Amino acid sequence: MSQKVIINTEKAPAAIGPYNQAIKADKTLYVSGQVPFNPETMELINSGIQDEAHQVLKNVNAILSAANYSFEDVVKVSIFLSDMGDFAAVNEVYAQYFTTNQPARECVAVKTLPRNVNIEISVIAWKV
Numbered sequence: 478m479s480q481k482v483i484i485n486t487e488k489a490p491a492a493i494g495p496y497n498q499a500i501k502a503d504k505t506l507y508v509s510g511q512v513p514f515n516p517e518t519m520e521l522i523n524s525g526i527q528d529e530a531h532q533v534l535k536n537v538n539a540i541l542s543a544a545n546y547s548f549e550d551v552v553k554v555s556i557f558l559s560d561m562g563d564f565a566a567v568n569e570v571y572a573q574y575f576t577t578n579q580p581a582r583e584c585v586a587v588k589t590l591p592r593n594v595n596i597e598i599s600v601i602a603w604k605v
Contacts, residue, residue, distance in 0.1 A: 479503055486543035489536040490514035493591060498540045506544050510557070510599040511536040512591060526563040526595055530570035533598045538574070546602045548574050553601040554582040560595065561586040567596065 484499035485492075489511065492498060499508045513522040513529035516539065522532040541547055554575075558567065564584060580600070590597050 484544045486539055488516055488539035490516045501544055504603055506546050506602040508537060508540050508600045510597040512594040512597050526566050527570050529596050530567045533596055534574045537600055549578055550602040550604045551580045551600045552603050554580050555599045556584040557587050557597040559590055
């Protein structure tokens with residue numbers, strides 16, 4: 478029987494809208510787009526794109542962990558950047574988190590992101 482489970486953790490920023498941090502549907506976990514907020518203070522990290530990318534991926538990791546998943550289980554990543562000039566710097570950070578078994582991915586530049594952040598990342602994870 479199919480089962481849908483809502484995943485939320487205090488170790489990642491609270492949702493800033495009417496959504497959950499993640500939804501687990503059967504064996505698949507859909508993680509909502511994460512932005513560079515410190516989950517303890519809900520303050521925006523804006524000390525450079527690499528620091529921002531690290532914070533976003535830490536937030537993603539907290540949500541994955543809350544659902545008993547890891548970066549190894551991620552099958553799809555969507556990266557949204559406010560400036561495609563940040564691609565190489567974000568890629569350097571990204572490579573530190575996805576060291577093996579890299580997922581499918583797209584990276585697109587967008588005009589603006591929520592709260593005018595520079596980066597947002599969402600992931601889909603799956604495990605047996």
